[in-house]
Structures are given as structure tokens and as C-alpha cells.
Amino acid sequence: MVDNTTEKKVDGENGADEAHAYTPGLKVKKATIVDKMRRLPLLGEVYPKVGDMVSYADIVAKTEISGDPEIVKLAMMLGLEPEDCPQFMTKQIGETVEQGERIAFYSALWGLIKKEIKSPATGTIESFSDVTGQLILRGAPIPVEVDAYIPGKVIEIMPREGAVIETNAAFIQGIFGIGGEVHGDIQVVVSDNDQTLVADMITEEHNNKVLISGNMVTLDALKKAVEMGVAAIVSGGVRHDDLTTFTGEEIGVAITGQEEVGLTLIITEGFGMMNMSLRTFELLKEFDGFNASVNGTTQIRAGVLRPEIIIPHDIVEEDGGEGISQGMVPGTPIRIIRQPYFGAIGVVHSLPVELQRLESESAVRVVSIELDGGEVVTVPRANVEIIEE
């Protein structure tokens, strides 16, 4: 089952952490059970029942939020005291009005002075205040729908709120993304995980596809992808400058998903030129041509939400379980996530208990890692993540 990752900061200064020396990594799973909670922001109606099968676009729940209010300064427009206005209102509280329809009419001096107030919008007259002379006109309710996002079976209904959909799928988490939920067939467009996705590689055939890159995607490729109607791009890295130019603004805080840039982009490793982890790349290659549900939404503060690629399939394979709670032990495969060995992959060699002094002169708990090439390096435990298998 997929749930939120749990992160543990290893703080070496107050000496109380050896029992919990772990940092969970991003999930990269070939076959797992994915549960998705599809929930309304307000109470409403839920359509399916437990056991129903749903498709990507099926609406599972629907509600309405009250329409936008429009404030009409009636007393001011009529030139009257607020308490004198109600007698000149031609529509009463609770009545519906069309845009342009008369809502108040005032006539004085045998008709020499006439003032007609028309409704600025279609809606219902909600209230009138005889203190301020303001009339509140409520617009039509705004429907809010939640679709299934992934195809699968409904396993739980939250009455009036939504449903939980379950499917068997490959599940890959990225480190950062932009853009919301999309669907499309996976297409690997680079030959290797260290190859860059450039504009020339993208054609009309990639319309609605989820393109897989290697170490980076260029700004031109991002622009071309939008032009060609690509649904999403998954890449190892992206340059900070390119992302800023592409989105039109610098990303300040990692709360994303609402960008309207015509494309969902997920990076799996980090900023800069970064080879996509071989395991992630190979897995995506294996599912070339499969349909995937992709979401770039990232929220790093107050509840970690990482971008995701869900590839529903029927292959059932025993997976190694969650593995997070076991933490790091000698032999655990890990990735280094900060300079000077950023991106390097290896296995835990040893976990010294004593604090060690870094080049920065901080004394912290460290992990000794045997890199793929055989070299053994020492880094802070806070600077590694477990590669979940």
C-alpha cells in the first residue's frame, strides 16, 4: 500500500539518534497495490459503491460550492439612506435575477427623477443591509467534481466525501514536479539514462504521451513538448534557469501542482544535469507503451507530497515490502543526495556510532558508504536516502 513517506532528520548535535538512523527514499516499485483517496473539499454526493470498478475519468464524487457573491452598493446608487431602500427594490431577498434585470427602481418629483438599478450578474438576492445599504447577489453554485484518476476497484466509501480506489501498478515517486494530474502512454525517447531530451526528439506523434528523458530536459524541449501536446515529461534533472523561464516565475516554496504551463514535468533526482537512477529508468522502459496516471503536485512542507507516476498493470510480483522501518543496515542500497558526492549510489559499509567531524567542522552522525566503483566514502546520515527495492 502506498502511503506518505516518513522522514526522520538525523540531528547529530544532541546525540540521541542512533536508534533511528534512517532516511526513507523515494518509492520505485514495479508492482504494488496503490490506494488513492479521492476526496471532495466540501461534503457532497459520492457515486460508486464498494466493489465497483472505475476508469480514469469516471466521476466518483460531486458537490457544489456556493457561487461568487457580488456586492451592489444599492443605497449609494439610488442616492438614498439604506433604511429607505427596501421599498424601492423590485426583487426581494431569495428571488433569482438575470444579469441586466431590474432589481430596484426609484422615482421622485412626479417622475422627473428616475433611477433604475440593474443586476450586474445572474444569481439570487441573498441579503440587503439597512446599515450599509449593500445588497449581496449570490452567483450560481459552482460544481466541483472529483474523478477516479486511476482505474481500479472502489474499496472504501467515505460517505459524502469520496472514495478510495485501489489498483495493481508500478509506482514511481519523483523528487519534484510541476503541473497536475494527467494521463498518457509512456514513451521512452532517449536511449540511456544519461542522455538529454532535446527539442528535436519531440514530434507530433508524442501528443498526449508521457515522455521519459535521461539526465535532463532542455528549455527548448519543454517548449516543443507543449507545442506538440505532450501530456508529461519525466526526467532526471532540469536546470533551475530553464524551469524559471518555462514557468514564467521563480519557484519560491515547493508547493506546486497548480501551474498552468500545458505540461506536467517530474524530475526524479534533482536540479541540474542528473542521470536518472538506472533502476527508475529501466522500470519506465519496461512499461513503454503502458498508460500511466501522472501527477506533478509536490508539497514539501507540512505533509510531504511527492510527484508520482502510476502505471496500472496486471503483473503481480512479490515486492520487498515497505522496508522503511528497518532503516539503514550494512548492505542497504543508498543514494547520496548532497555535495560532494551528489547522485552517487552505493551500499552502506558501516554506521559509526560516534559523531564525526566533517570538512564543514560540524560534528554529526555519519554513514560509511561503498560506492559502485568500490571507493568507500563518509557522509552525514542526513545526506543519504535509501533506495527502496
Next chain:
Amino acid sequence: MATLSKPTEEMQFIIATDVGSTTTKARLFHKKDGEWRFLVAGEAPTTVEAPYEDVTMGVQNAVREIEELTGHKLLAPEGGMIIPYDGEKGVDLYCTTSSAGGGLQMMVSGLIKSMTAESANRAALGAGAIVMDVIARDDGRQTYQKIRRIRSLRPDMILMAGGTDGGASQHVMEIAELIKAAEPKPRLGVSYQLPIVYAGNKELRPQIEELLKEGFALDMVDNIRPVLEQENTEPARRAVHELFMEHVMSHAPGYNNLMKWTEIDIMPTPAGEGMAIQLIANTYKQNVMGVGLGGATTNVYSIVDGRFVRSVSANLGMSYSVTNVMKEAGIENIMRWIPFDLDKEEVAARLMNKMIRPTTIPQTLEDLIVEHSVAREALRLGLKHHRSIATRLKGVQLQRTISDMFEQSVAESYIDMMTMDICAGTGGLLSHAPRRIQSMLILTDAWLTEGITRMMQDSVFMMPHLGVLSTVYRDAAWSVFDKDCLLRLGTSIAAKGQAKFGEPVMEIDITMPNGKVINEQLMLGDLKLIKLGADEEAKVVVRPAKLYDIGAGPGEELEATVQGGVAGLMLDARGRPLYFPEEDSKRKELLLSWFKATDMYDEEALGRLL
């Protein structure tokens, strides 16, 4: 006032926690030989979010770590702490602060942006809130824009001010109607009513009640600006605090249980931190500037002539918000603190990578210097924001006509670094800086202290804990604060002014504790560090050059007694504003000379970067 398990003078063990947005930090305090001291710390991930959704789990884990380290049993099998201490196990008091799940998020409104809305803003900030937006009649937005904004926000609470008592009424009601029409929804679910505190014109209370009694949990308190000349934020601040407990905390996951565990009210973390800073000011009877430089936010506190003001910059921080510092400050401002060649895109990528993996720490000196550069900018921007909040009451000086009041320009902040006696910092980067001089120089560079300023910092993050403890047991809080928390870094002597590079700024005679007199002559661009221990004092006579001021006026001599610290006495003749050569190579050279003069970093490692 809370009912305590035993009289404070009989207490022996106290545990305090801070439920932060990522980490729950527990601190155990113990009274030994009649003296309260910090004993040990335990930390665990906060469990406010799915799949746990129960903060008490994180609290238990953090406390369990203390149990493991001390062998002292603290947790009761049925949940909560064993209270009171029975000679073997348990504690006599448990208190906690919390900022989990985003802390207390508020929207405030007032009639005029620079008057009642500003007072409401200060009251909300003083209560420890993050202010999401300030709605006012003159905030420059159209009605539909304000409505759209209110609808998109999901605050925990609204504080509504407006009008003096017996003053404006119609316009205040207009804003109340606007808020009602927008139908704001509370952040933590749809099952309860959004609390609104009304602290405006008291004559409007019947109408406000009529308008807002349905759909909101309305509380009415004394006017925040009963008359223009007076700001009365305390009743509103108190109401915000009570509603925070009653509505917000009780709807956050697990807080109902946590509230039962504590004998005293849960306090928002920044409110606890603020109280700790106030403890310094109250004890020394001096003006204090304080800062909590966190991962997500930067809280700045000032106590000037007894007036306490807090500001929070919700998106300035060293991990989650690190790229927002880059966005707000501009990467060039960060780069100016780096004394070696580093590509701009490389710095940006590193900061982006820190943001997406916020718990990583610098391993290399190069990375540490980059983080220290960002910290200076976060602190600088935090102070800038604070200055916009710490202002004199507006609308008071020019009272001849209403139009005068509307036309007056923004009054200047009363924050003047020359009048600040103490600067204190807390937060991970400052508390965990490998060399103590680093936090002293970072604070000095960012805030540009002037005259004679004592510098302090939180040794191990526990200011919020001691702040909440001080509300019921001030003596214990101060004892731990004084002996274990508040690290005396030293004193900075900085001349205000700027003339030509290389020309004299000040001459100082320092009479050291052993009677030896040191004479220092400093030119523009000079920075020197004199060793003076934490328990030592020295007498200084400072003679600034004609264009420089040390606190007695331009060119005027000043005599003072200064305190030492773990870093020492810093003599700063770098100019105010700080002098930076335009030419890049000269900038780097000067920066390096400052680092060398203060022994800021390991010289050999620094040499390898050049």
C-alpha cells in the same frame, strides 16, 4: 491559570516539548542543588500528517528517547506523562508549544490599512500567528478581488478590527458583510465554524452579532484602537489564544489528547519563542532584537522601551523556504557573501536541491559558506519586514482633519539598531553553526548592528520550551535559560557611517580584565576580534572619527563596560551601510580578510576553495 500538580518550589523534574512542523523536540529539566538545569534532549519526527495523524505519537517517541538516554521513566502506560514525580519516575510538569501542520494561520481585517488593520496585524502576530492576508478598505484591491482572495484562503481564524469606539460604523459593517459574503472556510475540516474575533468599534457589536452569529464562532473583545492615540492589542491577543485552543487545536489530529496531557495551555511555537526573547529584555531591562531563523519561517522580535512586537516572514527560511530567500533577495545578494568563484546556476541548483531535500546538511565548507550566505539574506529580509510592522501608531500625529490622516506617508519604523542593546538568535543554522563566531558574524552582517551590542544565541534549540514554561514558573525557566540556553557570544562595537576606504573610522582603548590596555586603530573595511571570555568584562573608550557615530553622536567619544563571550569582542569598522568594493576581485579579497580576522572558517579548507 492552570492547576499544577504541586507547588512550583517542590518541583524537581519538568518536561517540555515543541511539536514542530517536521520534528518534535523534547527537553528535560531538573532541579539539582536548588538550581534548575537542562538535562537532556530527545527528538522524533512529528506525526501530524497521514498515515499517523496523531501528534501524540511523535511526542511519545521524542520523550521515549529521553527515557532511553536517562533511564528515567516518564511515559504513563495509559498515555501522557507520569505526573507528579514520585522520587523514581515521572515529572512534575509537562508543557508544550506547537507549530505542526502550519501553525496558527490567520486573516485579519481593519478599516484603514495603516491604522486599525495594522493594529490587528500586530495583535495576530503577537499571538504567534502567521498572517495570511490583511484586508482593509484601502488595501488597493477591488471588492471582487478581496472576495476571491478570502474564498481562496482557508484561515484558522479571522481577527476583525475597524473604527474607533463611537467612530466609523458603515464602512466597518461593509467589510464585515464582505467577509460574510465570501464564506471563508476553516482550514482543518468542514465540521466546525470558523472563529472570528471582533475587536472593532464597540458600538457596532449588536449589528456584528446579528450579521455573523450564524456560520461563525464569534467572539467580541475590547476595541484594538479605542481611540486613534491608543493601541490595545492584549484583549484580542488573549481571545486569539483561547480560540486557538478551543477551535483550532481541538481539530488538529491528536491534539485533543495532547491537551489532556498538559497542565498548561498549548502555545504556538512563535509565541513561546517570543516569551523567551521577552525574558531577556525583562531580565536585563534593555532593548532586545531577537530572531528565530527556522527552516520554513523567520520570526523577528523586538522589545524597544518595553514595547514587544513580533513579525513573521512565513516564507523565509533555511530549508523549505530557502529558494524563496533566493527569489526575494535575488541571487546576486546571496553571491556577494561568497569569497570564491562559484557559478550562479550552480548556487541556484544547490539551493533548489536543498529545498526539495530539506533535511540535508552541508558536508563541505563550500556548501556551508553558501548556506551562511543565504542565512544573512533571510535575516536581512526578516528585519526589513519587521521594520514595516514595528512602526509608530499612525494616524496620531496629524489629527487636524481626516484627510490629513489619509495623506500622511508611512511613518518610519522605530527600530534603530543604534538603540539595540542585545541581539539574540535561535534556530537550527545559528544554534548548530560549527564555530560560534559564525552566528555572531552572520547576525552582525545581516542586521548591521550599530554602536555597542551584546550578541547572544540559543545553545540547543529550546527557547520555545522555556517561553511556555515561563508562563507558570518563571524562575525555573530563567535559571535554565541563563545557564544552559542563552549562550553569550560576545559584544560587537560597530561604527555607523561610511567615508573612504582605508581612512580612519575609530580608535579604541580596551582595558582587559588583567589590567592590560590594548589600543586598536581601525580603518574603513577593518574587522577585528579580541578574545574576551564569557564571564569577563572590559572597559572600552571609543573615539570615532568625525563622520562616524558609536552612540554618543558623530565624532563623539564613548566609554562603556562590555561583556565577553565564547566568540569575544568584535571591533567592526566596515561601515554602516557595509562597505563592499564594486570590483568583484576586491570584494572577495575584503570578504576573505574579514573571515580571516575573525577566524570564521578553517583557513586551510578555505584556502583550497580559492
